[in-house]
Amino acid sequence: MSLVVFVAVSFGFAGLAVSLRAHAHSVTAVGIVGLIATVLAAAAIDPAQVVIVGGGALATTVYLRVFLVLGSLVGLGLGVAGLAGGTRRDAPAATLAILGAGGLTLGLVDPRAAVLVATAGGLFGILVTLVPSGGPSGVTVGIREMRVVVVAGALAIAATSWFGRDLSQLAAQPVVFGLAYLAFAVAVAMRFGAIPFHLWAARLTDAVPETALPILTALAPASLAIVALAWIDASVAPLLVDLGAARAIVLGIAIASIILAAVAAFVQDDIEHILRYSIIGDAGVVILAMAALDPEAWAPARRWILVVIVARGAFAAWTAGIRAGFWTGRVADLRGWARRSPILAVAFILVVVAGVGFPGLVSFDSRTAIVELALDGPLATIVLLGTLAPLAYYGRLFAIGLAPPDRVLEPVDRWRPRVTPLDLTAIPGWLAATWHANRAFSTASVAVLLGVLALATSAGAFGGPAAAAGLPPGLGIPNEISEPLGPGDLPLPSESSGP
Amino acid sequence: MNPALVGVALAVVVGAVIAGSAGNARTAIFGLVVTMVGVPILADPAPAPLALAARLVAAVLAGYLLWVATRGDRVRTSGSLVGWPTDAFLAAAATIVGFGSHGLGAPAAGPPVAAAAGFALAALAVLPVVTGGDVLRIGLGLCLLLGGALLVRTSLGGTPDQLEQLMTAGLVATSGAAVAILTVTAQADRHAVDVHPLGPE
Numbered sequence: 250m251s252l253v254v255f256v257a258v259s260f261g262f263a264g265l266a267v268s269l270r271a272h273a274h275s276v277t278a279v280g281i282v283g284l285i286a287t288v289l290a291a292a293a294i295d296p297a298q299v300v301i302v303g304g305g306a307l308a309t310t311v312y313l314r315v316f317l318v319l320g321s322l323v324g325l326g327l328g329v330a331g332l333a334g335g336t337r338r339d340a341p342a343a344t345l346a347i348l349g350a351g352g353l354t355l356g357l358v359d360p361r362a363a364v365l366v367a368t369a370g371g372l373f374g375i376l377v378t379l380v381p382s383g384g385p386s387g388v389t390v391g392i393r394e395m396r397v398v399v400v401a402g403a404l405a406i407a408a409t410s411w412f413g414r415d416l417s418q419l420a421a422q423p424v425v426f427g428l429a430y431l432a433f434a435v436a437v438a439m440r441f442g443a444i445p446f447h448l449w450a451a452r453l454t455d456a457v458p459e460t461a462l463p464i465l466t467a468l469a470p471a472s473l474a475i476v477a478l479a480w481i482d483a484s485v486a487p488l489l490v491d492l493g494a495a496r497a498i499v500l501g502i503a504i505a506s507i508i509l510a511a512v513a514a515f516v517q518d519d520i521e522h523i524l525r526y527s528i529i530g531d532a533g534v535v536i537l538a539m540a541a542l543d544p545e546a547w548a549p550a551r552r553w554i555l556v557v558i559v560a561r562g563a564f565a566a567w568t569a570g571i572r573a574g575f576w577t578g579r580v581a582d583l584r585g586w587a588r589r590s591p592i593l594a595v596a597f598i599l600v601v602v603a604g605v606g607f608p609g610l611v612s613f614d615s616r617t618a619i620v621e622l623a624l625d626g627p628l629a630t631i632v633l634l635g636t637l638a639p640l641a642y643y644g645r646l647f648a649i650g651l652a653p654p655d656r657v658l659e660p661v662d663r664w665r666p667r668v669t670p671l672d673l674t675a676i677p678g679w680l681a682a683t684w685h686a687n688r689a690f691s692t693a694s695v696a697v698l699l700g701v702l703a704l705a706t707s708a709g710a711f712g713g714p715a716a717a718a719g720l721p722p723g724l725g726i727p728n729e730i731s732e733p734l735g736p737g738d739l740p741l742p743s744e745s746s747g748p
Numbered sequence: 749m750n751p752a753l754v755g756v757a758l759a760v761v762v763g764a765v766i767a768g769s770a771g772n773a774r775t776a777i778f779g780l781v782v783t784m785v786g787v788p789i790l791a792d793p794a795p796a797p798l799a800l801a802a803r804l805v806a807a808v809l810a811g812y813l814l815w816v817a818t819r820g821d822r823v824r825t826s827g828s829l830v831g832w833p834t835d836a837f838l839a840a841a842a843t844i845v846g847f848g849s850h851g852l853g854a855p856a857a858g859p860p861v862a863a864a865a866g867f868a869l870a871a872l873a874v875l876p877v878v879t880g881g882d883v884l885r886i887g888l889g890l891c892l893l894l895g896g897a898l899l900v901r902t903s904l905g906g907t908p909d910q911l912e913q914l915m916t917a918g919l920v921a922t923s924g925a926a927v928a929i930l931t932v933t934a935q936a937d938r939h940a941v942d943v944h945p946l947g948p949e
Contacts, residue, residue: 302910302911302914303796303798303799303909303910303911303913303914304909304910304911305909305910305911305912306911307911353915357911357915359909359911359912361901361905361908361912362908362911362912362915365912365915365916365918365919366915366918366919368919369915369918369919369922369923372919372922372923372926373922375926375929375930376929379929379930379933387933388883388930388933388934391926391930391933392883392886392887392930395886395887395890395926395927395930396877396886396890399890399893399894399923400877400890400893402894402897402919403870403893403894403896403897406897406898406900406901407897407900407901409901410900410901410904410905411852411904413904413905414854414856414857414904414905414906415854415855415857416854418854418855419853419854425852425853
């Protein structure tokens with residue numbers, strides 16, 4: 250089955266990269282080759298297959314393929330940007346493992362099994378926190394990340410287990426339903442580092458390279474969020490019980506994340522933390538979709554998740570481009586960055602348009618739909634305006650970029666591609682020198698490419714909107730393994746249809 | 749009630765008490781391995797042989813990686829702040845709560861002893877996870893928490909199918925590997941036998 254191939258490729262290359270981690274050049278090459286292979290394997294996924302294994306099942310959908318193709322492209326882009334701008338040697342391996350876990354998570358029919366894999370996928374991110382020299386901050390951040398991932402996993406396991414059985418003879422009070430729903434929603438919020446669970450994520454920003462941030466804090470938790478959305482739609486939303494208190498808490502987390510993250514990003518002094526808080530703000534919209542308790546939120550939420558992964562990946566590449574080009578991430582030291590690097594200015598505009606969007610773009614319409622489904626009245630208007638608050642920190646960054654540079658340390662043409670004098674007697678040395686001379690240009694180019702990808706995703710390319718409207722993977726299908734099921738996605742499993 | 753399952757549940761809880769309270773790192777790891785080996789057995793009906801084998805291999809692998817990570821003399825963890833008798837009483841109380849609330853409001857498909865042991869593991873995990881002062885202790889607490897969640901899942905939904913058992917095995921092995929990697933890195937950082945202290949939040 251095509252999904253099994255994808256999982257085997259991603260985990261195979263991840264294992265190979267980890268086993269070669271003592272050899273810096275080899276591990277980087279294996280990581281990049283592995284990411285290219287995952288892009289191809291993801292594109293080759295047949296979106297209508299089921300494999301039945303030992304009573305469980307793996308199924309593919311169109312959305313699964315789109316998610317993995319975009320995730321793999323973002324991983325590859327960030328891997329190359331990290332190669333040029335500087336990263337950890339384990340970052341490609343962690344990306345590969347997270348992609349493999351994400352594929353399994355979205356392919357598993359039973360949410361009880363899916364949350365296990367999503368938790369394991371989060372643990373792979375710990376690899377990136379480890380500083381080669383064994384720095385204390387890396388270990389401290391790593392164990393804190395593990396604590397969040399495992400606690401969130403335990404909450405998700407408990408919630409899915411409580412619903413995943415025959416509840417026809419229920420004797421519990423409705424509050425138990427609310428607690429199960431709250432547990433899963435909080436698990437997703439913790440994994441995203443949403444406010445008020447953001448402290449670990451803020452420290453993570455200090456310990457990992459900027460190109461790894463979207464992988465660890467957006468791509469890895471996104472698969473858990475998609476499982477949670479499917480589980481809520483199938484198990485919680487149809488219930489005729491009052492979930493008022495639990496829903497209010499989830500709404501509070503979502504609104505706080507959307508608004509406070511924008512404020513926090515605006516006052517941050519370095520671009521990595523701005524990137525981190527921008528991801529938190531986007532995650533707030535995902536959590537808001539979980540608070541909608543309306544099947545209508547399913548499609549816009551999954552469209553939004555696709556946009557977030559690609560747009561934040563592009564923003565991270567832009568951040569890496571700034572680092573590689575100007576050797577600083579402090580906002581105050583970046584006066585004139587847009588004048589000094591037109592490529593990065595183009596990438597930045599693409600990121601802003603793709604992420605914030607305008608009416609007609611998937612990003613804008615999905616966000617608006619989620620807010621309107623979850624809230625009404627003045628609060629909906631306030632939160633809708635809050636989702637546009639990222640324009641404030643984008644505007645601040647762009648205004649600084651357009652300001653006259655106060656000091657220029659690098660050559661004015663540093664952003665352009667350069668070819669060093671060819672030495673036919675030492676081709677490898679010439680290649681290395683050329684690569685080194687073009688680090689800033691390479692990261693900026695990757696940022697532009699990911700920005701174009703983000704804009705295309707936001708415009709509804711790659712069949713994203715249609716795929717997002719499909720149903721989650723399910724059974725109800727023949728017993729034959731890998732039996733084609735016809736066009737479109739698969740029906741819901743009968744077991745997870747709720748009480 | 750199956751007396752064999754009661755015996756396994758007792759072993760799981762005793763192992764967890766040792767894992768949560770021992771000051772010697774390898775003693776604590778031994779307790780964790782006993783617990784993690786017992787967790788998949790606490791199911792009725794018993795898991796399929798292949799699935800059970802995968803779970804046992806994963807538990808032993810996780811323990812082995814932790815064992816290797818704590819190589820050397822006098823590798824210690826901070827142990828329980830309240831002492832093992834208090835931990836044992838806490839586990840006993842949680843066991844009673846878990847047994848009494850089996851099903852959590854609806855008929856359950858798994859054995860009540862799994863719920864009892866699961867609640868005990870979750871209760872024993874709280875102190876290390878929240879107040880743990882070193883990487884290994886927090887990591888052991890997280891493994892206990894994971895074991896507790898898996899037991900509660902078995903008690904509510906019955907014996908997982910083979911595919912889910914395989915995924916669980918992967919998660920258990922990954923958790924052990926993650927704690928082992930962090931422990932090794934912490935020791936290398938300190939150039940000393942103790943694992944790296946977390947310090948204040």
